[in-house]
Every structure is written in C-alpha cells, then in structure tokens.
Amino acid sequence: MQTEIVISGFGGQGALFAGQLLAYAALDAGLHTTWFPSYGPEMRGGTAHCTTIISDAPIGSPVVRNPRAAIVLNLPSLERYEPLVKAGGVLVVNSSIVDRRPRRTDLEALLVPGDDTAQELGEKRVTNLVLLGALLARLPVLELSQVKATLDHVIPAHRRNLLETNLQALERGAALGTSEAVAPV
Amino acid sequence: MQTEIVISGFGGQGALFAGQLLAYAALDAGLHTTWFPSYGPEMRGGTAHCTTIISDAPIGSPVVRNPRAAIVLNLPSLERYEPLVKAGGVLVVNSSIVDRRPRRTDLEALLVPGDDTAQELGEKRVTNLVLLGALLARLPVLELSQVKATLDHVIPAHRRNLLETNLQALERGAALGTSEAVAPV
Amino acid sequence: MSVQAPNPTLAPVVRYPEALAPTPTHYCPGCTHGIAHRLVAEVIDELGVREETIGVASVGCSVFAYNYFSVDFAQAPHGRAPALATGIKRTSPDKVVFTYQGDGDLASIGAAEILHAAARGENITVIFINNAIYGMTGGQMAPTTLAGQRTTSSPLGRDVKLQGHPLKMSEILAQVDGAAYVARRSLHDVVNIRRAKKAIRKAFEVQQQGLGFAMVELLSSCPTNWGMEAQEALDFIRDDMVPFYPLGEFKVPGNGAPGGAKGDGQHPKGGR
Amino acid sequence: MSVQAPNPTLAPVVRYPEALAPTPTHYCPGCTHGIAHRLVAEVIDELGVREETIGVASVGCSVFAYNYFSVDFAQAPHGRAPALATGIKRTSPDKVVFTYQGDGDLASIGAAEILHAAARGENITVIFINNAIYGMTGGQMAPTTLAGQRTTSSPLGRDVKLQGHPLKMSEILAQVDGAAYVARRSLHDVVNIRRAKKAIRKAFEVQQQGLGFAMVELLSSCPTNWGMEAQEALDFIRDDMVPFYPLGEFKVPGNGAPGGAKGDGQHPKGGR
C-alpha cells in the first residue's frame, strides 16, 4: 500500500523540509520512501514543491500525477494541486494566507490557519509543521509520535533551539486536524 | 587506361612538386588525375612521397598498393617501393646517391644519376625533374612537351628564374631515359 | 513606463530607463545585479544607442539579462561571451556590443576568452560583476572569492595555499596592450554607484570611438549566498572587498602603461 | 653514453646529460628547442632528481619530449599541460613535476589553465618556449608573434588592430599572487643560454622548496617557419624579440610585487 504526499509553497515556507521529515520518519518506521524535490537555480523565487512517497513495498516512480494527499502553503499551490489530488484523498490548505476554499467535494479538505498558529507559537517558520501535523491526523500513514521522534534527531543543529516549538507545531496541527472546525462544509 | 606513379625521397628533394607537375600536366592534357601526398607535422624529417594517378576515365581511389611506376630519390624509397611496382612497370632510381641496383628483373629499371646531372646543370634542386624526364621517356603517359609547357605556367614566381634550368633538367633526363646506359643489365 | 506627476509644479527628474525592460527581475532582494543593470540602461539611454546595441548575456544569475534590457541580446555559453561579442562586433561593426559577465564566468571558465578579447583589442564593452561567489549555482568559491571567505566549496574558508589566490582581473587585463579602458568600481553606496556609472559610460564611449577593449569591473553583492541582509552585504563590499580590490581606472585611452595599477587611492569609506 | 677520453691527460668536463635520452631528436637543425631540452636535463641531473621527476609534454613541436628525456612523462592535450601537472603534483606531492609548453599551447588555447595554475600556486615548474610562431602546424600566427611579423595566417604581417597585440605572459603571470618565480630568458647566445640555465634551476628549486608556481619563458628560434638559417634565427631573437620581450626575473620568491616588471635592463647585445 503506497501513499503519495505533495507539499508545495513559496520558497522559504519550508515545504521541502516538511517533505523530508516525512521521508525520514518513514525510514525510521521501517517503510520504503522517496523524496523528490522540484528545484531551480539558487536565486529563483516562485514555488518550491516536493513529493514524498511512503510504501510498504519498494517504490517505482518517485513522482506521480495524482498524489494521495497535498499540503498547499499558498494560493498558486492550491490552484495547481487541488485538481490533481486523488478522489478521496486529503488536501490541507494554509487558510491563513490562502483566501479561497477548495472547490472539490470528492476529497477531504482541511482549512488550517498555519501562519496564525505559527504566530501564536511565536515562530513564523513552523507553519509547515502545523499543516503537516494536521495532515497526519487525517492520513493514517505515520504515527505522529514517530514523526516527532524523527524530528528530534534530524533537526539541523542550528535549528535545535526551535525543537520544542517544532514539536508543539506538529501537535497543534494534529489537534486542528482532528477538530471538525477545519473541514469546509 | 590508368597509370599510377609514386615519387618518393627525403623531404626537400622535390618529390611532391614533381608529382604535382605531372598532375598539372595531365589536367592540361585533358586527362583525369589525382595527386595524393603523404604528410607529417611540419618539423618531421624522413621521407616524403606522393602518388599521382593519370587516367582517361574518372579516378576512384587516389592511392594504390601497386603503382605502374616509381621514382625513388633515395635508398629508403627504393627499399620501400621496389617490391610494390607492378610487374612490367617502370622504376627510376637516383643512382647518384642510391648505391644499390634494383633486384627485380620483371620490371624496367632505370639508374639515372639525378644529383650528378643536376650538379652539371649547376642547380642541385632539379634532381627531381631529371628523374621525371627519364621516367617520361619510358612511360607513355604524357608528352614531354606537354610537361614542359605546363611547367612554364605552374612554376612558382620565386622559382621562375630557374625555369630554364628546370626545362633543361627534364630534357637531360629524357635523353638519359632513352639511352641504353641507364638500364641495368 | 509613462509617469503621471503627482503635482503639476513637479517634474520627473528620475524615471525608469527606456533601455530597461518594464518587468520585475528574478534577482534576490537587495542584489546589486539590479543596480548594475540600471546603470548600463541609463548609459545606453544617455548615449541614445538603444536601437543599435547588442548585448551578450553570460551564464550566471544574469543569464536572463536579455529579459531585462530592451535591446537585442544573445546568450553565451559559460565564459564565452567575449567570443560571441567578437563574432557579433566583427560582423556588425556599426553596432554597440557589450557583454555582461559574472566572476565565475569571466575569471574562471572564461579566462582565456576575456584575455584574448583584450589582447585583440576587440572593440567591445565588458561589464564584469565581481561578487566573489558563484551565485546561480548556490554559492561555490569563485576565482575572486576572498582569502578565508567561506563558500559551499570552501567550507572552512578559502585556503589560498590549497584553493588558490583571488584573481585581480582588472589589474591583469590592464597589462594587455589591446585593452583601452579598464576600471574597477563598486556598487556599495551612492557615491560609488555614481562613480560606477561614469566608468560604464566611458567604457561605452571608448567603444564608440573605436579605441578597443573596454571593461568595468563592478564589486557587487550576493546577499543570498553570503548569508547577509541587503545592507550588511553592501558593508561587506566596503569593508572586505574594496580593501583587497582597489577601486580605480587601471587603464585609460592614451596611457599605455597600466597607470594607477594600485588603484586611485580613493578611500573606500569615502563613499559613505 | 659512456665517454672514452681521447687522451689520458684529459678529463671530460661536459658530457651528455643523464636525464637526456641518448637519441637524436626530430627537431629541425638549429632549433633551440634542443638547447632548452639540454638545459632542463642538465638541471635535473645537477639536482639529482631524475628518478623522481615527472614531465608533462604539450602539443607542439615538443610533443615528443617524452622520447628525449629519460624521466617519466605524460602527454597533455593542447594547452592543458598545467591541468595534468596539477593532477599529478596534487596526488604525488613528493615528485618533481614540470610542463614543457610552446607559446600557442600556453598563451593561446591554454591561457586559462596557465593563469589558474599560477593563481592556485600549483607547486610545479613550467618551461615556456616562446618562438613567436606555431611551429608544428607550419608557421601560423601565435599570441606571441611580433607586430608586423609575417606568418602563414598573417600573410601581410601581424596587424595588431585586426589580429591583436602580442601577449607578454611573464609580465601577466608575475601579477598573479600564486606565482613564486617568473623569469624570461633567451637562448640566442652562450651568455644568455647560461643565464637561462640558472633561471631553470631556480624554477626547479622553488618547487623543491614548495614555494609555489614557477615559470621560465625562453625566447626560442624556429628557423624553419621563420625561413631563416640557424644563426640568422638567433640574431632575430636578439634584434627583434628581446627588445619587445624584456629579459629578466619578474617575480622571485619573497617579492610579492611584480618587481622589475620592466625586465632587468640587461642589454640584449650584452650577450654577444
């Protein structure tokens, strides 16, 4: 059984790291995984996105057209990925800055105020983990505890001081993910 | 009907020019012709040789293993080409500096004192034409008159002062070529 | 862009250059590539040569320069812009031809091409952006990276014994007979930016007068790969780069000898 | 070659160098490539490093140098000898590594490689044969061809406006920080040949001391492509080349600045 997750946003919103964290956690959980980034020359702005695949069997293609789930950190990403997520899949939207609701009804959409929550936690840079936490609450691909454990050993040294906030971000996200509030009716 | 002539000697003995002269003359005579040099980096010593082919039909290969005739200006050239000349062909040897006679008896060999004759003409550099003249006397491929006429218009400007001597060299060679003396018994 | 004066008593004195395409660039915030672009465009406008100018973009962050100037442009392989410019200028001598090259492009892979374009006295103008780094590929060491400077390919800081000494291209090219004008300027503050523009203008005029090869080296910033804020990066130019890369005119038409090879002594802080 | 003294009271004082292979070369009569070979071999013998020396031959008339020295040799693509030498020296730091390059090889196609080998301060020795021509390919213009000099690719004489100015590589490389020793010497007469040998020896010693990049430029003759007799060609060096290419040490260990960049003033005729 294979799960594909796309995470997409502006450069700097941490989409790539969130995807890597998933892959690291999958490895720790003894699963097969791939992480596939989109990349551009250093100085190019625009969107950065990546695909993480987690599976109990060896993985063929590291990219798919129709992922099982997507986390969209900004509007362009919503425009691009909403149409692509598999029917019945999960779509997590950073509602703090994305001002439109998803249109599709054949998938589970979560409107999570990522930036606001991050603000509350006093650390703008953890938006990505808030949304990831929310996703994990709805997508039975990895245990939250697993992801938290993994984060503890993969977080880069110069970010270590932020570990606590990062863990909180995941938890807050997970909480939001389970609350009904986030689901658009 | 196609005739192949190889001319070979030390660099500086004028082998390449003699071969070109034949090709120019053939062109003037309205025949098909090719001139094919062997060449090395500028500074390399050693032998220079070329193949001139004259034919009344278009010419395929500009090189052949077994030429109809060969003019050898030095010993190494004799060693190399004596075995290759077609049976019944013509082999002209610069006997002034080549101190051995040809061994083959199935071809027409001429021992022409090229350098000595050139000395007599007071111009060391015309050895090649003396031998060419001798060859033409035995090889009915081009009229001597034709070659002389051609020489008149292809001789490089800075050599023009030597035209007379060059023409004499051809004639002296032709004369030697017809005299019995030159043929080894 | 047409400008609507906010108040009839006011007249626009600085407006968007015509030779600059009316489009945002992809450069990082505070990157002085943008300043260099503007200065070149202003000079092209002042000389009124926009319609007969042909630019040659190189490989580096400025690879898309052709999108930002409203003049004809070719895009050259990494380091070969001077060769393309040679091919263009020789066959279009009536055109104004300039290259726009980074330090990796001009001083590393393109060292032979720039040296020989100078030796041939190719009648072209070269804008040389020295930001002491490979910007586009993410901050590797450039031939102009300062001793001790950390980059992704000199993680412990450039060790000149192992990784070589930074190259002073202006000083080197000023030595070459075909070079008519060679100057180094800096973009770290207003005064120096204005000096830089004067040098760029001279470098284009030298070409118009058919005097030969002209180059302006511009000390430029790379906030992203230096890991600095925009202003911090300008201070780094002033405090670290200028002392090693003296500003000045190293060759001007007429003076054959590499005059002022030690720079014009202008104190870097002078600009502040 | 073992030498049999013609007379017991006599002792051999000059004999065939051990580092020179006992074989005739393919060089044209009177070509000073041969002198340069002998000097390098003598120095290798004097320093006693024949068995730990690795040479790098370039592409030019000296392409077969590996046949003429009795030391290990690699043969490099045109212009890339300094890159090969870098690869060899970095992985065999205990060996003595030298390149032997012509002017087309070093100053034209190989300009970037020599400039950067110098900038990196590669601890190698470069023997640079400047004969102002492309010898091997039959006498085309070299970057060092003198203004007005006729070659097969500058049939009317080198027109510096169209074909560029001759490059003074020693002066240029002396500018570069990684260069420890840079000298230009001439092979046109006995006195200068002896000076040349001293310079070559220094250039090898600098490497042994690990001081960095060392190069000796040797003004050399090409009787064949200059269309001259051997002695005439030496006179051409003295009368035409030396005045344009000043002899001297442009950089010696210790003096950072390109000292004596104008040459050591030794009058060319002094050698006679």
Add this chain to the structure above:
Amino acid sequence: MKGTVTVDEALCKGCGLCTGVCPKGLLALSTRFSERGYHPVELTDPDDLCTGCELCSVICPEAAFTVYRERAAA
C-alpha cells in the same frame, strides 16, 4: 514642496536599501505584502521634506523610484 518620489510596488522587493540612504528618513518598509509577497517601501512625507535628492533612486536595485523636483519657476 521641493520634491517627492513614487515607488512602483510591482518592482519593489522590500530590500530596505533606500530606507538607509534617505537623508530625511522618509522611507520605510510597510507591513503590507505586495502581490509578489514583499513588504514594499513607502514614503511618509507629511511635512514635504523630500528634496528630490535622488539618493533613494540611485541605490534602488529595482529602479522602482520615480523622483520629482520642483520645476524651475517659469
């Protein structure tokens, strides 16, 4: 008023360089996001202090400024 400036928000990347050079300190980055996601610079000049000295336009990497100065009285 001696002079004033306008900033093309489509061009400004909020690098802040201009804010440092304005002798009158009239320029500051807004907290707003521009369309391209930057905090654009804004001129706040209630007392008409801007002299149109051009310094801001000289340092701006994006050529975002238009600078105006009083016309020489006709």
Add this chain to the structure above:
Amino acid sequence: MKGTVTVDEALCKGCGLCTGVCPKGLLALSTRFSERGYHPVELTDPDDLCTGCELCSVICPEAAFTVYRERAAA
C-alpha cells in the same frame, strides 16, 4: 694540450651554430653526409688550440659535444 672536443655524428645536424662560437675557429661543417643526411661538424685542431672552453657545447642544440680539459696535474 689544454682541451679538446668530440662530436657525436649521430646527433649533429650540421646547423653550424657551434662554428660561430668557437673562439679559435676550430669547428667547420664537413662536406660529407652523415647517416641521417646532414653535413656533420668537425674539429680541426692540429696545433692543439682548443681550450675546452665549452662554448660549442653550450650552443649546440643536439648536445652533440663531449668536452675534455686537462686534468689538474696530480
């Protein structure tokens, strides 16, 4: 005799450079051809004028010379 030289004919290419530098004028090209087709140089020194000064060997591009000098009297 103060000194003398021998020439390796296999190496000499008859370029004549040595003939110009010998202070005693003892060297001249022979009219003979060497095996490789050159006119090799020859020392003609009936009156033992050669000093073993080495000049010929310094200029020779082919390292064809061996130079001998008198041994310091033992």
Add this chain to the structure above:
Amino acid sequence: MARQLLKGNVAFAEAAIRAGCEAYFGYPITPQTEALEHMAKRMPELGRTFVQAESEVAAINMVYGAATAGVRVMTSSSSPGVSLMMEGLSYIAGSRVPMVIVDVMRGGPGLGNIAPAQSDYNQMVKGGPHGDARMIVLAPATVQELIDLTAEAFELAERYRCITVVLADGSLGQMMEPAELPPMTEPRRAEDRPAWALTGASGREPHAITSIYLDPEEEEAYNQELQATYREIERQEVRFEEAYLAGARIAVVAFGTAGRLSLTAIEAARDEDIAVGLLRPVTLFPFPEERLRRLAHEVDAILVVEMNAGQMLGDVRRATRERVPIHFFGRTGGVVPMPEEVLDAIRGVQAELMREEAVA
C-alpha cells in the same frame, strides 16, 4: 552500515570516497553540484585531493593527470559541462588510464535547463569523444544502485583500463531515498600504484603515457588493442534487470529513471490484465544486444521509454531487428514522464495488439 536517507548526489560522492577514490576534480553545475560540495568538505578531512577546477576542460585534464599517476580519480558534471570534456575523454581513452565520471544529465540542448533528462545517451554511449574510443556506461535507477555502481565503476575502470561513466539524471541526483553505503576502504598506498603509472623512473625505464602514434600502422595496432578490450567488455559485463517478462506479450525497455517510472506503470497495467514486463539495461555499453534479440522472439511488441527524443531506441531497433513492432514514448527537455503517461502508452500498444488480432 544501516540504511540512511540519502540525496543521490551526496550518495554517489560518499560512495566514491568509500570505494577509495583518492582525488576529485570538478566544476560546479546544477543538478550535480551537491556532489562537488560534498567532496569539497570530505576529501580534505580525509587528507585526499579535492580541486575545484577553473572549468570542465581543466577538470577532466586534472583527472587525466592524476590518472597517469595511478590514483583512483573521478569527476562529475552535467550535460553542458560534460560536452566540454570530450577532447579530454578521448585522450584518456586513447592512453588507457582508468577513471570514473558521473554524468547527472539535464535538459538540453544548449544551456537548456536543470531538470532531469536522458538526452545525452548518444553522447556517452556512441561517441561524444572523437576517435574509435568507447566508455563503459552504467545506468542506475535508484540511489542504492547509484551508490553500488559508482563504487564498482572504479573496479571496472581499473580492470579494463578504461573510462567508466555512471550515467544518472537530475532526478536521481536530487531525490532522497533510503540506501546503504559501502564500508570505508583506505585508498591504495603510493607503493601499490599500478606498474604502468608515472611514479618516477627509479630503477626502471621511464614511462610515457601518451595518445599520439604518428605512424598510422602503429595507431591501428593500438586501436586493435582497444577494440579487443571492448569486445572483452561486451562478453563479460553486460547487465540488465528484468521484471514480469515471463509470459509478457509487451516488453517495456527503459534505462535509469525512465526504467523505474515504467515499473510503476507496468504494475498498474498488469492490474488491468495487460501482460507487460520490463527490461531495464543496466549497462548501456556494453548494450544487452543478445538479450534484446531474444526478447524480440518472446514478446509481440516492445515499448521503448526514454527521457529524450528516442536515442536508445535506435539500439533497440538494431538489436531486435524490428522482429516485432517497436513503439516509443519519450518526454524531452527535462520533463519527467508521469507513470500514468507511460501506462497510457502501454494501453496504446495493447490496443494495437488487440486490433491486429481482430484483423487476423
């Protein structure tokens, strides 16, 4: 060694180090720069050689130099950079010194872009370098295979005294995947350098390493030696991977990333009861000539999938003699085909088989 999540570029660089690579010379170029950066950090730590060359031309010739000295040496680059190495590669092949190059292909032609592509197949497999030189070309499809083949590349290069190319693409260089690194092996000691190497002519005749043979006959004899080596390589080193070919009516032939993408498509197709399997050449030179010839007798149709306009396609057509219809699906310019697209292509081939049978 436990499995770690590794980025392709870092993985092959570290694999080379552990395989005893003593020297790396390179020049930055996306999408392989992380390899150069890893080498810049690690090699000096280990007291080995790292030089950022002034260009790819210089880099390949530094590699040449180090190779003549008999050390394990490598470089890596991407398409435009590799094009600049053609002369050097020809010299190296022409003087039979071993070396390894990893080519992380990107979209072209020209400057193109930095997205993954396979459009340099012909360049590396057929003859980018001038002359009759060939290079062993290995085409990994996963980070693990990239690691294993890079390490083995040195062995092959030294066994046959030739160039071994690891032909990867941007996606393999940039993606992360769990993989296991080989144990660290110490570089060989100076005194263990090969007998032919340049180590100073001490107590032996001098060595010359060169690629010039002015006498054509000599050059030909040398070329015959080279050709003999290539024939030996063709006999010994052919490698490929198969999946689901037993009973398959359609065979997809694809290398590297295209091969792994196709596998996913193939599995999807098999769920639709399409009898399709995969042949993935692991060695591109030597090419699995004979296996493909047989394959053309086992299946009814072949679909070649490449991230280029159809380069290996020519070799498949030749090797199979087109005994069965050969179809092609390719994306160019850096577009990574989605497995769904490959699936569509497979369906198309299947549909055609049906049609033919209907007719028959």
Add this chain to the structure above:
Amino acid sequence: MARQLLKGNVAFAEAAIRAGCEAYFGYPITPQTEALEHMAKRMPELGRTFVQAESEVAAINMVYGAATAGVRVMTSSSSPGVSLMMEGLSYIAGSRVPMVIVDVMRGGPGLGNIAPAQSDYNQMVKGGPHGDARMIVLAPATVQELIDLTAEAFELAERYRCITVVLADGSLGQMMEPAELPPMTEPRRAEDRPAWALTGASGREPHAITSIYLDPEEEEAYNQELQATYREIERQEVRFEEAYLAGARIAVVAFGTAGRLSLTAIEAARDEDIAVGLLRPVTLFPFPEERLRRLAHEVDAILVVEMNAGQMLGDVRRATRERVPIHFFGRTGGVVPMPEEVLDAIRGVQAELMREEAVA
C-alpha cells in the same frame, strides 16, 4: 569557371567564399590548416571577416556570435579540435542559428595522428553535442563534391536554421584533383539579414537568441519544434549515390573516401565477374534509411567499408534489419585502405555466398 587542380582544403575554403561566406573563425590544426591559411589571405582581401581564435572553444563561439548577427559564417577543424566544439555546437543547435562546419577527420583517439580517418562518424552523426540536437552531415568523396557540398551547406543551414557539417577526412583535405569552383556571389547586404537576427532593436521589439528554457514544458515544446525540423530534413534531404547495383548480389556501403576507394575495388571485382555494386550515402544525417531497407531485399550480402572500427555499420545493420548478412571491412588509426584490400574483402564475401549455395 574552368577546371583547376585544387587541394581539398583550399578548395572548400574558396568554395565557401564564393558561396558568400562572410566570416570565418578557426584555429590551426592538421590536416585542415590550409583552409584557415587560405581564409587568412582571402577574407581580408575581400573585406570580409577572418579571425584566428585562441582555441576551438573560442572559434565555435565566435561563429555562434556571428550567426546570431545573421551572417553566413563557418569554421573548420579536425577531430580533437572538433571535440572542443561540442558545447558550442549544442548551444547553436539549441538556438537555431545556421552555420557550417567542415570537419577534416584524422586518426584517433586522443592526439592520435594527422592521417586520414572516418572515426568521428558517431560524434557528428549521433550526438557529440549534448541534448537531442542533430546536425545535417554531408560526406563528400571527391574534391569537386567537397566544393559543391560546402557551397550548398550554407543553403541547407539557412533553410532549416540548423548546423550543417561537411564531414571530410585528411585524404580529401590534402589531395589535389581537378575541379570547378562556383562563381563568386557577393555576401548578402546588412539590410538583407534574416528577420530573426540580432541587428539592433530599431523600430521593433528586441530579439533574444538563447538556448535556455527553465520551464521543462517550454523546453519540450522547443524540442518538438527541433524534432519536427529533423523529420522534415529526413523527408527532404536524403542523398546517396549508386553504382553497378543493378543486378548486383553484393552491395558495398561506404561513405566519403572509403566510398571512392571501394569503387575502384568494385570495378576490379566486376572484372572478376563478381556481381558487386556500391551504395555511397552522401547524407549521413539524414541517413538513407529507406534505400538501405530496400537494398537488403535486392542483394544477397552487404559489405560495409569504413576508415574506422565500424561506426556507420550500426546504422546499416539497423536500417537493413540484417535481412542479409552484413560484413565489415575497416582500417583504423589513419590507415587508408588500399583498393586491393577492399577487393580481397569483396572476394571473401563472394566466396561465402558460393559456399552457402554449395551447401544449399
């Protein structure tokens, strides 16, 4: 124009001049240097552009520059020099500016020698340059054909906005043969330069000539344009020459000098009543694919003759699907095969045909 005795290298240089070549950029290399020397003399006389570049890398990029300015431009070189042009050629192909290059091949690999060879067939025909770029490749066999194809190369390059390669070899460059030069045509006037050229953005939008398309989809669209052009070239420009194929049982397939050598051998063989003919591809890209396919139905055996280790051989095997036995005779390293050797090879093929029939 009357026929003159012309050296190949001089002939193609003068032919280019007469075809209106406005600029030549090159670097000396044997065996093509006479062409550069001829240009050095003639171009300035005519007020046209000649520059001896500092290297082949610089030369090809000067050509690139002049091509963007819309002038008729060319370069010429030989094997190692051409290898240095691969990146530039890829850029030029990738930005669709027309140019002509004459490659006078010599023995390789590496520095090799300066004798005639055909061992860069794969480099020029298959993909020396990176990316999916192709070049039209013309293979003359005589000095006259060298002249005619060089002149026409400019037309082809401009018609398809592509690179046209005249693939010669050392023997063709060095030999002399009577031939006729085309009449002199004046170079096009500045105002007649093509619409896409860089001439200054006066009264029009600025032009940008580039080969970078960061968006893979864009790059792919661009590649599709290129591929469409190549298909068109394959439809329009295939050329080959035939001799004695009517009723032949053996076909010799050979290009350039090898083709001309073979003709002599074939005529000798026919004197021995061996039914043998010649197919000489004149365009190597586009390759006479379809003609070869038919040929395999007309003859009983094919003998491929090349001055390399067997490069075009692969294309012949592919195109013919090996419907009949494909034999190969090649000399490498700069050896020019003698017609007598080719004759022996033909006899060998004939003998084998006999044997088979005896068996049957």
